Amino acid sequence: MLETSYIPKLDRTVTRLGLGALPMGPLQRKLTPDEGAEVVRAAVANGITFIDTATMYGTYEHIARGLLGWNGTVTISTKTHAQKDRSMAREHIEKALRELNRDRIDIMLCHGARNPFSEELWGPTLETLCSAREKGIIGMVGVSTHLIQSVRDAARNPEIDVIHPLINMKGMGIMDGTAEEMLEAIREAHSAGKFIYAMKSLAGGNFVPEREKALRFVFGQKEIDAAVVGMVTPLEVEWNVRFASGLPISEELAQKTALHSKRLSILDVVCVGCGKCVEHCENNALSLVDEKARVDHEQCILCGYCAPLCERLAIRFV
Ligand code: SF4
Ligand code: SF4
Numbered sequence: 001m002l003e004t005s006y007i008p009k010l011d012r013t014v015t016r017l018g019l020g021a022l023p024m025g026p027l028q029r030k031l032t033p034d035e036g037a038e039v040v041r042a043a044v045a046n047g048i049t050f051i052d053t054a055t056m057y058g059t060y061e062h063i064a065r066g067l068l069g070w071n072g073t074v075t076i077s078t079k080t081h082a083q084k085d086r087s088m089a090r091e092h093i094e095k096a097l098r099e100l101n102r103d104r105i106d107i108m109l110c111h112g113a114r115n116p117f118s119e120e121l122w123g124p125t126l127e128t129l130c131s132a133r134e135k136g137i138i139g140m141v142g143v144s145t146h147l148i149q150s151v152r153d154a155a156r157n158p159e160i161d162v163i164h165p166l167i168n169m170k171g172m173g174i175m176d177g178t179a180e181e182m183l184e185a186i187r188e189a190h191s192a193g194k195f196i197y198a199m200k201s202l203a204g205g206n207f208v209p210e211r212e213k214a215l216r217f218v219f220g221q222k223e224i225d226a227a228v229v230g231m232v233t234p235l236e237v238e239w240n241v242r243f244a245s246g247l248p249i250s251e252e253l254a255q256k257t258a259l260h261s262k263r264l265s266i267l268d269v270v271c272v273g274c275g276k277c278v279e280h281c282e283n284n285a286l287s288l289v290d291e292k293a294r295v296d297h298e299q300c301i302l303c304g305y306c307a308p309l310c311e312r313l314a315i316r317f318v
Pocket of ligand 2: 264305
C-alpha cells in the first residue's frame with residue numbers, strides 16, 4: 001500500500017508518491033499524448049492519486065487522456081509562469097480547466113523555479129489565483145521554487161496553501177544553500193500549515209543509479225507530505241510504486257528501469273549556453289548549437305559527469 005497524506009483544505013488524501021509529468025512531455029522525452037496517457041493510466045491503476053504538471057510542460061493532453069473514464073479521485077497540481085500579468089494568469093487557469101477536462105483545478109502554483117518569490121514578480125499572479133480560489137475554481141494556491149529564501153517567504157505568506165520546493169539528498173539544484181538549510185525552511189513552512197510536496201528527489205534522473213537512497217531520503221522527512229517523481233514508462237511506474245510500498249522488486253524490473261534505459265536530455269528553456277558541460281564531456285557527446293547544449297546520443301555513455309557541472313540543472317536523464 002502506498003502511504004498517503006491528508007490535505008485538510010481539499011478534505012482528501014493523496015499518495016505521498018506522486019507522478020511528475022514534466023519528463024514525459026515535449027520538453028524532455030517527447031511521448032505522444034497516447035504514450036503519456038499509458039503512463040498516467042498505469043500510475044492511477046497502481047494506486048497513485050497525485051499528479052504534478054505545469055502550463056509550460058505541455059502534458060495536459062497526456063493527463064486528460066490517461067484519466068478518461070477513470071472513476072477514482074486524482075488530485076492534479078499545475079502551475080502558471082505568468083509573471084506580473086493577470087490576464088496571462090487567467091488564460092492559464094482557463095487552459096488548465098479546458099485541457100485537463102476538469103471543472104475545478106485542485107492546486108495551482110506560481111511557477112517560481114529560479115525566480116525569487118517576490119511581490120513585484122508574483123503579486124498580480126498570486127492575486128489572480130487567490131481570486132479564482134475564492135470563486136471555487138481553484139482549490140489551493142502556492143508556489144514552486146528552487147530557492148530556500150522563497151520557501152521561507154512563502155511560509156510567512158497567509159495566502160499560500162502549498163509549497164513545492166526542490167529538495168534531494170545532495171541538495172543538487174538548490175540555488176541558495178544546502179539540503180539541510182532547505183529542510184529547515186521546509187520544516188518552518190510545514191509548521192505554518194503549508195502542504196509540502198517535493199520536486200527533483202532524483203535530481204532530474206541524476207540519482208537513478210542510487211534511487212533507493214534518494215527516495216528514502218525524501219520520504220523519510222515527515223514534513224514532506226508528498227514527492228512527485230518523473231516517470232516515462234509503465235515499468236517505471238511499477239518500480240516506483242513497488243519501492244514506495246515496500247514490495248520486492250525483481251532483478252528484471254530493476255534492469256529495465258535502470259539508468260541505461262534512459263536518455264540524456266537538455267532542458268532548452270533552462271540552458272543558458274555557458275558551455276561548461278561541453279568542455280567536460282570526454283566523449284565529445286555535447287556541443288553548443290544556437291547557444292544551447294546539444295547531445296549526440298550515439299556518443300553519450302550516460303556517465304553522468306556533465307550534469308553536476310550545470311548550475312542550472314538543465315541536464316536530465318529521462
Ligand atoms: S552547463 Fe548547463 S547551462 Fe551550461 S551549456 Fe551545459 S546544459 Fe547549458
Ligand atoms: S553523460 Fe557523460 S558521455 Fe553523456 S554527455 Fe554527459 S559527460 Fe558526456
